[in-house]
Amino acid sequence: MTNLIDLTFHELETLIVSLGEPPYRARQVWQWLWQKGCRDIALMTDVSKALRAKLAEAADIVWPEVVRVRESEDGTVKFLLGLADGEAVECVLIPEKDHYTGCLSTQVGCAMGCGFCATGMLGFKRNMTPGEMLGQVLVARQYLLNKGEPLALRNLVFMGMGEPLLNYENLIKTLESLHHPQGLDFSSRRITVSTAGVKRHLLDLGKTGLCALAVSLHAPTQEQRERIMPGAAKLPLDELIELLRQIPLKPRESLTFEYLLLSGVNDADADARELVRLLSRVKAKVNLIVYNATPGLPFRQPSPERVFAFQEILKAKGLVATVRKSKGADIAAACGQLRAEAACPADDGA
Template identity: 65%
Template sequence: MMKSNLLEFTQPELTDFMADLGEKPFRAKQVWQWIWQKGVVDFEAMTNLSKDARAQLSDTAEIRWPMVEKALVSADGTVKFLLGLDDGSKVETVLIPEKDHFTQCLSTQVGCALGCRFCSTGTLGFTRNMTSGEILGQILVARRWLEEHEEPLRLRNLVFMGMGEPLLNFEALERSLHGLNSDLGLDFSTRRITVSTVGIVPKLQALGELALSSLAVSLHAPNQAIREQIMPKAARTPLAELMDELARYPIRNRESITFEYLLLGGINDEPEHARELIRLLSRVKAKINLIAYNASPGLPFKRPDPARVEAFQNVLRAKGFTATLRKSKGSDIKAACGQLAANPEE
């Protein structure tokens, strides 16, 4: 029988677990720090615990990280990890280099049930939800890689934009966000964490009430017809209903909702589409993150012409919107937006 994996415990749960072993709450805090701050997987290395406590932990529990099966490094410094989970499932996570830090793109599901037609992950179908320990374990793997490669930049930002729809795995997402916010553990600022969703209406308000992350909405269409064409399952929630929900979404001072808009050549990249997008977003405090499509094998879409991308962006900016063009990174190792497919052969 497999022992308990302490990565799956919240801090209160770890406190209860340690109490069952006869240990006081401060011991649980020490173990928590060893796991999440110091990245220790061997109880014998927890030198401020008694010998008896270490022995009891070894008898009853383990610290099991996702297994790195492959790490690919892009010409631009992006790193894509293929991770193996306990049941043999595969997921991918990506480290993206920025000017003065790294951002990590986290997965929340094995595969994805939404089947967006431009996304490689969507072609896999849905296998299962990831656990909170598997989600947070991606960060431990990335931090160790950075340490081992003596990277001068640290991991500072997290985006839940990898494989899967985070709000369809809300319980594990919530547990993960609380774990990230622990100052005794991973200790990420809530302003450095972004959760990306296609807009799962029943869970949006719950995410906002947590106030543990920023919100990004994978919109990709300026009207219902195009959304039905490229995101048929997400489009079951009408855009009008989604925008009503987002108009009520609680955001903090000086913050906006980010709308991700993937420009697909000849599909949604006309100036008129930009004008429709302006009308659609008129009731929310929005900033727009434009993404030029990265071609993926077997998918029937093409990258937009750079001149059309610029024209689209200019229409948005002329109306006062903050509209940035995300620089594509990692496309040579299929690590860019929409390219994650957990393929061991890559």
């Protein structure tokens, strides 16, 4: 049976027409799905009973199941979500000064095998559907509504489990649905997709204008990058930078490069200087991320002094370089910590 939240607006319109109804009915159903968060076709009161009956025979509305919610001391919220086939993913709500940011997953597990990432330890299981990706937004928004939270979910980052560009077709459908003005109506300026770089889709995504792009770099040379990010071997750094040079940018716009600092691995002064040389070829800003310790992984967090020294070298050479404030580490919700271990009796959550 078709899950209505898997459909783009045009796919929903096609379904409605196939049921013998006029196309404008799709707009009514779409608003129930995305503006009102409806989970039962029978409750769509301004849709005719005949259409509701026909829709109920052809489709349903299935959100991810909230298996567990954990709340951090800093206000970060992590959801373990069960999917229809028994798989599970995690997504995160991050509190900001005047809004929330949702960190979304795109795959169950991940095939990139990054050595510093807990998700990489799981391996790849499958791609998520558009409805499963969008369902994370619906679940997070409903959670805030139920709590009476005055701050809204305003920004979205596809930085959770998985490599978004390895689920490209479903990602594009998801982004299109997020933008629809009669639906969730997110601006492209408020959506960021983070990628390690997938050659066959990187430039295509950059040209869509559907989102901002963030590149997970994490090393200034190809040799270092392959050592900690085996999946990066498929797109050498020189090729990656050349592709990024072709992405159209607005006059004041830059590409964001994420750089995870690992003590004794990629945080030396020489690494910083090499990073400056690499990024001199593009309009770049750097988001430095301090490694969050994860059980089973061999890396260590650099000292605050080392982080500051690395950042100062970048800034001295004219690069905009910020340090991302880590949130949710106490509930394993910070960068690189998502694992979605559904059957973990020792973790009873909040």
